[in-house]
Amino acid sequence: MKVVPTIAALASGQVGAALAVIRVSGPLAWCAAAACLDKKEAFSRAAPRTVGLYFFKAPGNDARLDQVTAIKYRAPASFTGEDMVEIFCHGSMLIARKIVAGLYKCGCIPAARGEFSRRAFLNNKISLLQAEAVNEIILSKTEDSLKNALVQYRGGYVPVLNRWKQELKEILEKLEGSIEFSEEDDFSKANINRLLFNKINKLQQEIKQEINKKTLIHGVDNNFAIAIIGVPNVGKSSLFNELLQFERAIVHHKAGTTRDTISETIYLDNIPVTLIDTAGITCTKNAVEKIGIQRTKNIIKCADLVIMVTSANTKTTKQEATIIDDIIKAGIPIIGIINKTDLCSPKDKAGLFGEKVPCFSVSLKTKPIDIRLFRFILKFSKPYIQKEFVPSIIQNSRHEHIARKLLEELTGAHKEKKREEVVAFYIKNALELIAEFLGTTTSQEVLDSIFQKFCIGK
């Protein structure tokens, strides 16, 4: 029997932090760690799951590298289900590297991507769906996607999948019964078929709903986009910097300073939002400026909210009115900011936005950090960014791919009316897809692709 190798890797982030965590897993985990610690016996005697304070010494070198704490885990009561050690050192990358290198000298080998989770899966500590959820938890950017991943980690969606499986099995049993015992069947055929097709239809709708929900959550993950637009030199970049709280964009009194679009992420109420500064819209002959304006128009099309900036000291142009009309017609939410109130009263400009577009007056130059400006923007963005939490079975592209294939099979089944053997063919395929979804039947390739997405040390 070949011995399972012991793996070691840095489990915490690579950027400097107060602490770093190194994970070791495999039959040699305890030995390897003991070989690298100063109080070897104390470590060997220590009870699993208790914390001890040690000095880490690289093998063959008496110098103490760093003061660390270490915890042992005894198989199978560990994350991977194997013997494990977790070492906490100071958050220097240099120290972390040296510690891991020391462990390699003691018989450990580098962990492959996602190998800790993979071992946890292979040792039956977590299901495939849970392993995926671990990844989703780490990758989730919003509270909603985190909440969803946590539900999945706790196995919350497995009952739904099991119910689908059960229903499909029952449908298949009915179909096979009707094929094999058509003579002996005592019920009216048409009745059975109607019932079956209603059931198939219901499942179709349910899966469709899950796929749609996924799209909603996906929208959140892709960040809500706010585009700042307006004619040149009204203070768009000033607003952009104001919201960012630092001088990201160049602000100049000369019109047409911003020629390209710039985007940054800001947090509104803990929700990440992409803020985009755009080139001012005008009739220009300058080729570069023209491209910038085209970009602005494209940005408007895919923005979730548009902030139209205008200045109080200029007359309303026809162009500004057209821009607003076009945006309203396109159904894109829009709010207005009247800038430069230090130079002129905003009253004259209020007419530009009319009653449909809420607007706010401000002087970005003279009165920076106006908390009311934030509140105003938040008030009008909130309905769009804070979507209600919709839990979805579908967490990643693998799930979505399977769900869509599942839907295809059910659609195929539903279209067939007479050939029960063909309906059964589709239902059998659907059942296989569910097993694939649950990870109960899976291939090496699927596993590789799942765990490849993980980072090292997980």
Place this chain on the structure above:
Amino acid sequence: MQFDVVVIGGGHAGIEAAWIAAQKKLAVLLVTNHIDLIGQMSCNPAIGGIAKGNIVREIDALGGLMGRAIDAFGIHFKMLNSSKGAAVWGNRAQADKQRYRNGIQKMLMAQKRICFLQGMVVALNTKGESIYSIIMDSGVEVRAKTVVLAMGTFLNGLCHIGLSSFAGGRCGEPPSCGLTKSIAELGIKSGRLKTGTPPRIDGRTVNFSKMQAQEGDAEPWPFSFATEHKLKNRAVCWITKTNSTTHAIIRDNLDRSPLYSGKIKSSGPKYCPSIEDKVIRFGDRGGHTLFLEPEGLDTSEMYLNGLSTSLPFDVQEKLVNSIAGLERAKIVRPGYAIEYDFFQPLQLKPTLESKKVKNLFFAGQINGTSGYEEAAGQGVLAGINAAQNALGEEGLMLSRDEAYIGVLIDDLTTKGTEEPYRMFTSRAEHRLLLRQDNCDERLLPKAYNKGYISRAFYQKRRKVWEKEKRELSHLAKTNIKPKAWNNSGPGSIKIPTRSSVLLKRPEVTIGRIYRAIKRKLPNRETCLRIEANIKYEGFIEIERAEYDKLKKLENQAIPFGFDFNEVAGLLNETKKKFLANKPATLKAALSIPGVTPADISVLMIHIAKEQKFKNVSRETVGL
């Protein structure tokens, strides 16, 4: 006396084995307890049915007898499932039992190479690893190069009617005793199974006006690819139902049932249950359907299909008389249950040859199957392989994607059975391919290449296949214009579309296509083949791709010395099974009873993991 092939048993397995072996001009001996009863239909008077009809066609394509015999002696033909797609059609015919039996005997006796011997075989002798001879109860020893065992339910047969039991291979015939012991001494394990049969009714005492008639098809389909005469329906079957009175009688008398009093302990056929089982397991269900089937044209005896029972005679009478139309009916022969010896078919190779004893073949009910067709299918294959062995030629094995017989034998020899095994279409992964219309194309070339089909007949069938191919290629290149198509039936087209593409649509019939392309419609058989070919094409491809994937996986070897104990994620129970069986491939692992595909997944991943540890270049990242 010395023979190339000795067949023991004159039932549906034995007659096919003897017949097919004789095609190779070998000296064949058929040994049976009673020569007059060769070809007897012990239970129902019907041949075929769903999945079973396909087996009959496969037997025929391999050169067997059953298809020709039922075409000749059938009296009521019906294609079952004809309202569904062609893949699950199943041809079924009622036979005139007596004429069928006599007909079979006549066919066998016309074959000069087959000798007959009446008597009971009591022992088998081996020499080295191979079978050597059989010993008759008279003490006579018959030398045999190969032996096919096909004793049906006769080995230590015990019949039960109510709480009384009596020895018998079938009711009224003595059992075969001693042979099981002799086989067991060769190291082959036996087990015990049970089956049953319903009471036979005197047709003259039935009130048919209270029953619904079931007519045969207006234009019956033949079973045999050689049949050219037009089949005729000469009898009618009748449908009736059990009712709450019937069920009450059964419940009230369960203490007198050998099944429920604990007298019979062996397992019976789950899918051909006794009426006692039906009532206990499925309840009233508004009555269970019964079919009253004629046993022949020259007899008034009728078979009460669906009322298999081993209750005492007086209860059987009450039962029968509680049923609509049978109020005054008289029982001619009571129903009974029978227990018999079988040999777990896991002990066989895919050629049906024993793994323990060379040149010893097992076929039919002794392998734990149920049904004439299942028995006959095994008979043909065992017969061919016995003949091949006798000649020193390579045997014939059928795979799961080639024939229902392949599915049957694969299931038996890799999974074994704990109850009488009945074939279903759902047992075949390739159901859409293993249709009854294409049996000849699937199997005839195989049998021909091994010399079991005459050249003349093979050429004749080739012409049919070629015609079919011509028509298929014509449809594949002939476009139909919207003008010629739209308004001729459901579904319309916007641009000229190929006929073969249009025919794929479920609602489109072949007749409508040929009208649209103004071409002479081929005969009914060819039409069916063309339509099924085109309509299932895409599905079959997917089915095959899935199967190939599975096959690849199945053939994956489990490394020698692989430690199943190390595989976390398996139930201890499953680990034990693996440790006991030490499967060499994933397929072998999956064939162990109780092992699930999920277990195989886990196993597969662990094997891959081990291999990975051996030779993976690890990604080293910055550390």
